[in-house]
Amino acid sequence: MTAPTSPPPSRRAAALRAGGVIGLAVLVLGLATLGACGWNRGAPSPEPGPPEQPKDPVVGGLPLFHGWPKDAKPAAVVVLSGQTFGYVQPCGCSRPQMGGLERRAVFVKSLRDKGWPVVGADLGDVYPPKSAVEEQGKLKYRLAMDALREMGYVAVGVGKAEFPVPGGIDQVLGEYALQKEQPPFLLAGNLLGVAGGQPQAREDRFPKPPGAARPMVGLAEVADAGGTPVGVVGVIGKSTTEDIKKVDPSVTFDDNREVLKKAVAALDAHPKKPRLNVLLFQGTADEAKKVAADWPQFAVVLCQAEDPEPPQFPQAVDGPGGRKTLVVQVGHKGRYVGVVGAFAKPDGGFDLRYQLVPLGEEYVTAGPEEAARKANPVLPLFDAYAAAVRDRNFLGKVVKEPHPSQLQEDKLNISYVGSERCQGCHAGEHARWKGTAHSHALDALEKVAKRPTLRNFDGECVRCHVVGLNYRTGYEDQKTTPHLAHVGCESCHGPGSGHAADPRAANLLALQSPWKAKPGDRLPPVGKMKEIAALPAFERGRVALKPEEQRVINAVSAMCARCHDAENDPHFDIFTYWPKVDHAVPKK
Numbered sequence: 001m002t003a004p005t006s007p008p009p010s011r012r013a014a015a016l017r018a019g020g021v022i023g024l025a026v027l028v029l030g031l032a033t034l035g036a037c038g039w040n041r042g043a044p045s046p047e048p049g050p051p052e053q054p055k056d057p058v059v060g061g062l063p064l065f066h067g068w069p070k071d072a073k074p075a076a077v078v079v080l081s082g083q084t085f086g087y088v089q090p091c092g093c094s095r096p097q098m099g100g101l102e103r104r105a106v107f108v109k110s111l112r113d114k115g116w117p118v119v120g121a122d123l124g125d126v127y128p129p130k131s132a133v134e135e136q137g138k139l140k141y142r143l144a145m146d147a148l149r150e151m152g153y154v155a156v157g158v159g160k161a162e163f164p165v166p167g168g169i170d171q172v173l174g175e176y177a178l179q180k181e182q183p184p185f186l187l188a189g190n191l192l193g194v195a196g197g198q199p200q201a202r203e204d205r206f207p208k209p210p211g212a213a214r215p216m217v218g219l220a221e222v223a224d225a226g227g228t229p230v231g232v233v234g235v236i237g238k239s240t241t242e243d244i245k246k247v248d249p250s251v252t253f254d255d256n257r258e259v260l261k262k263a264v265a266a267l268d269a270h271p272k273k274p275r276l277n278v279l280l281f282q283g284t285a286d287e288a289k290k291v292a293a294d295w296p297q298f299a300v301v302l303c304q305a306e307d308p309e310p311p312q313f314p315q316a317v318d319g320p321g322g323r324k325t326l327v328v329q330v331g332h333k334g335r336y337v338g339v340v341g342a343f344a345k346p347d348g349g350f351d352l353r354y355q356l357v358p359l360g361e362e363y364v365t366a367g368p369e370e371a372a373r374k375a376n377p378v379l380p381l382f383d384a385y386a387a388a389v390r391d392r393n394f395l396g397k398v399v400k401e402p403h404p405s406q407l408q409e410d411k412l413n414i415s416y417v418g419s420e421r422c423q424g425c426h427a428g429e430h431a432r433w434k435g436t437a438h439s440h441a442l443d444a445l446e447k448v449a450k451r452p453t454l455r456n457f458d459g460e461c462v463r464c465h466v467v468g469l470n471y472r473t474g475y476e477d478q479k480t481t482p483h484l485a486h487v488g489c490e491s492c493h494g495p496g497s498g499h500a501a502d503p504r505a506a507n508l509l510a511l512q513s514p515w516k517a518k519p520g521d522r523l524p525p526v527g528k529m530k531e532i533a534a535l536p537a538f539e540r541g542r543v544a545l546k547p548e549e550q551r552v553i554n555a556v557s558a559m560c561a562r563c564h565d566a567e568n569d570p571h572f573d574i575f576t577y578w579p580k581v582d583h584a585v586p587k588k
């Protein structure tokens, strides 16, 4: 299976071939990348096409819950998710996009509406790997945990994404587990502290907050799924413990054999007498299969995804007495959830069924904005998040790096001047740019984005919808830098104060077209671009391009792809897109 979020080969190759200044620009932006988006379906289709009508999802050609007993209600249903990596909501940049907590909540409710007894469990890796501003990562983490609680999750594992945060795991716990004792509870039974060079008990390293009954990181929980007690245990696998130890010397790990023995004994002795046990195993599938074979007490083991695109079916690992353990993977970024249905058998055991569910647009909360917010308790959480991002002025805290042009001519202090300034001498180009979507790109965040609104205050969105957010003298906010709102001339051409002040200076002129290796370099004529765009991918090679043209195409394409990346715009194709934004004015 192919990774759904990697660019199609042509674009990846283009990005690789692009050298020089463009390469540097890509690198600088790459570091500032936020991972706000990225829920697109596998293969990008060449044409964006009209928005799809919501349909019931079909997985592997079959409707959901195909083959599940029709005449019986499951005794318990466990919704499994994990490795969301801060992907809380699709950005809406292109369609269709998958995943997000809003849709997950709608899906979980659709199960409850059937009268099914649902409990949720998440593998962990909830924390976003990069944020515009670190504080925003914490806010997003808490948003995710609060949303899981609204959905009826009982437990969340602890993954390596929870560690490389400044301030470490303690910052993450401070944001959530320390605040209040409430589900979902964090589980990582083999996590220990280090004190005086020696291992320190989990209960001492992550103690009970004042007034609480549990340590901040636990071993096992038991939830009630409509009368069926479900036990959930969390441990971290060997390979992952090694990775965590490298980034956080304040923790170490217990031997999982001992820990799982304790966990199984604790579940056996639990007053609620759990009948269905789930293991959140933060390790690889291979490790998980071994654990599943050794511990048949767990009916389900959720492990890390080998591929962001999860397998349709779990692997069944044989245990003693014909028992089977399902080893489940649910992919990355919350685009899918796994659902285990446990149907009671006459012998007191369960017949387990599994369904992988892609969270497509059919699960967007129905109704106008007000009604949707009443129907889906996750939506008000997003509103509060977006308001906090605005009120805490995270946009103003975005780190500004020097643009490659600013590095090359640093003595001149080249700065952003805004598209109006260019208009003075390039009226024709300006008029044509005005007619493109770029000239009002910030409106998408202010007026189109609805769940939540206020995205024009969120640097994770704003950076691609304005001029130079991540660069010195670039966009700050609508009040301070209104001339840098929207995708302007300098979003592509780079900061222009030097050239605007001295239009004849060749070095400054060159900086405005960093995709050129030499002055005469140009994209192929628009007519030729359109001709190529009309061809299917496999026939495009037949249209002869000059080597210089091909090089400019690659360089420009890589520049566009800083914003039109595989996550935010999987349909991007330079041959189709350039003719729509070409702004050259015929020379007289």
Ligand code: HEC
Residues within 6 Å of the ligand: 036, 037, 048, 090, 091, 092, 093, 094, 444, 445, 448, 449, 455, 460, 461, 462, 463, 464, 465, 562, 563, 564, 565, 568, 569, 571
């Ligand atoms: C990496 C760059 C990038 C980031 C980050 C980004 N966008 Fe976009 N956005 C784009 C691009 C490119 C398009 C145009 C896509 C297309 O035409 O298919 C777009 C289009 C949109 C549109 C559609 C506009 C319309 O008129 O239909 C919306 C809405 C939007 N983005 C919202 C957001 C939100 C909300 C965020 C933050 C969560 C965000 N964007 C973050 C690049 C980005």
Ligand code: HEC
Residues within 6 Å of the ligand: 417, 418, 419, 421, 422, 423, 424, 425, 426, 489, 490, 493, 495, 496, 497, 499, 500, 501, 503, 504, 509, 512, 513, 519
């Ligand atoms: C004071 C007038 C003036 C202003 C302001 C100005 N330009 Fe120019 N620009 C020129 C002139 C004149 C040329 C043609 C130079 C030549 O061919 O020697 C030019 C050429 C260009 C070129 C073509 C370079 C090439 O390789 O053919 C680009 C791109 C460009 N300008 C972008 C911009 C941008 C972006 C801005 C705003 C930041 C801007 N210009 C502002 C006068 C101006």
Ligand code: HEC
Residues within 6 Å of the ligand: 419, 422, 423, 426, 429, 430, 431, 433, 438, 487, 488, 489, 490, 491, 492, 493, 521, 522, 523, 524, 552, 556, 581, 583, 584, 585
């Ligand atoms: C989406 C990116 C983008 C934006 C926005 C943009 N340009 Fe360009 N511009 C380009 C590219 C790429 C070329 C090179 C075209 C080619 O090689 O045929 C170019 C070419 C030019 C040229 C040279 C045209 C020629 O005939 O050689 C000028 C002048 C120019 N742009 C000015 C502007 C001005 C002024 C604005 C804003 C009003 C602007 N551009 C906005 C990407 C952009």
Ligand code: HEC
Residues within 6 Å of the ligand: 048, 437, 438, 440, 441, 442, 443, 444, 463, 464, 465, 466, 487, 491, 492, 556, 559, 560, 561, 562, 563, 564, 574, 576, 577, 578, 580, 581
């Ligand atoms: C700074 C980020 C950025 C860069 C660089 C950029 N774009 Fe865009 N582009 C956007 C955003 C954001 C939108 C969506 C605007 C909207 O619809 O509100 C967009 C929209 C478009 C659209 C309209 C898409 C549609 O569905 O109608 C085209 C075409 C396009 N861009 C082409 C290009 C090309 C070609 C390049 C490179 C030469 C480029 N863009 C570079 C951010 C960018």
